[in-house]
Each structure stands twice: as C-alpha cells, then as structure tokens.
C-alpha cells in the first residue's frame with residue numbers, strides 16, 4: 001500500500017473508532033515523525049482528508065479534525081438516508097446465501113464487541129456493517145460516496161455523543177439483516193430509514209474531548225517525545241484493540 005493511503009486510512013480509522021474526535025490537532029511535524037515521511041507527503045494526505053470533509057485546514061495554524069456544523073449534520077444524515085435507501089434495496093435484489101452468512105458473522109462480531117464493552121471496536125464494526133450491506137449492492141460509485149458520508153457521520157457522533165456510546169444499536173442491525181434474508185426490500189428500506197433517523201436523534205450536544213497524545217489517538221506506538229502522562233485509560237485500551245491497517 002502506498003504510504004499516503006496508509007496514513008489516510010490510519011486517520012480515517014481513528015475517526016471511525018472515535019479515537020480522533022473533532023477539533024483534535026494534527027500537527028505536520030508529529031505526523032512526519034510518526035509515519036517517517038516528509039512534509040510534502042503529509043500535506044498531500046491532509047489535503048485529501050480536507051477534500052473529503054474529515055479535516056479542516058486552518059491557514060497558518062495547521063490541520064484539525066473537522067467539526068461539522070448543525071447544518072452540515074442535517075445535510076450529511078439526509079444524504080446518508082437517501083443513499084442507504086437505494087443501497088439496501090439493491091442489496092436485497094442481489095444478496096446470496098454466502099453474503100447472508102457474512103452478514104451474520106458481522107452481527108456476531110458486533111455482539112461480541114458490545115459484550116466486551118469494547119467501544120472503539122464496536123464503533124468501527126457498526127460502520128463496517130453499513131459498508132458491508134452497501135457492498136452487496138454492487139455499485140462502486142455509491143459505495144465510495146457512502147464511505148465518505150460514514151466517516152463524516154462518525155465525526156458527528158464523536159462530537160456529540162458521550163464517551164462509551166455506540167453509534168448504532170446492534171438490535172437494529174439484526175432487524176435489517178432479517179429483512180434482507182426474507183428478500184423483503186420494503187421492510188429493509190423501512191428498517192434502515194428508521195435506524196438512521198434514530199441515530200440522528202440519539203446525538204446529544206455533549207462535546208467529547210480528551211487530552212490524548214496524537215500517537216495513541218492514531219493507534220500507533222508512543223514515541224519518545226509523546227506525552228504519555230496525558231494518555232487516558234480509555235485511549236490505552238483503544239490502542240491495544242485497534243491497530244492501523246498496513
């Protein structure tokens with residue numbers, strides 16, 4: 001994998017697992033050191049993240065994880081409902097028995113993470129669930145747009161939800177899979193819509209912010225200069241369960 005893709009995915013993974021919350025600073029020198037790359041590489045990645053709405057570039061002040069406004073939040077959820085409606089309908093039309101077995105395994109993994117109280121894994125798995133259903137639709141363009149929207153939704157959940165809150169209710173995912181299994185397109189659309197409406201409703205105005213080191217937020221090993229004392233226990237446990245994909 002190209003180093004730029006690796007850095008991009010590590011940051012997006014941090015967002016999806018709610019380890020990187022809105023407003024978190026992404027200093028260029030620290031990123032260069034953590035990934036052992038030059039400034040030009042880091043800048044290209046940050047520009048791509050800014051283009052996808054994940055990062056905000058502030059002139060002369062560097063990059064931060066984006067903080068979606070209430071208006072952007074409304075638009076992102078509206079877009080996501082429209083997109084997932086189309087995707088789940090296509091998924092029902094094309095799903096195979098093998099796909100259904102894969103979705104069941106996905107639900108089992110979510111359930112296991114939920115009972116381990118492993119919130120970062122659960123948050124990541126919950127996003128994966130939506131992407132897996134979307135992948136069954138067999139439309140790479142729609143899937144790519146959903147990936148972007150889900151990353152931005154994770155930012156909103158990280159911004160408003162209290163710590164330890166899962167973005168999706170596991171039972172709601174189970175109900176969606178049951179409809180897909182029955183090839184009940186209308187039911188699957190209905191369940192998906194109400195699930196996404198519920199997700200938007202659950203968002204609270206509590207801001208979640210921590211004083212964690214950039215390395216721990218990215219799920220990378222601490223470097224000598226990192227502020228170890230500032231790492232909270234929850235960030236430590238997140239680090240032990242989530243590793244960057246290489």
Ligand SMILES: [Zn+2]
Nearest residue numbers: 126168169173
């Ligand atoms: Zn969900």
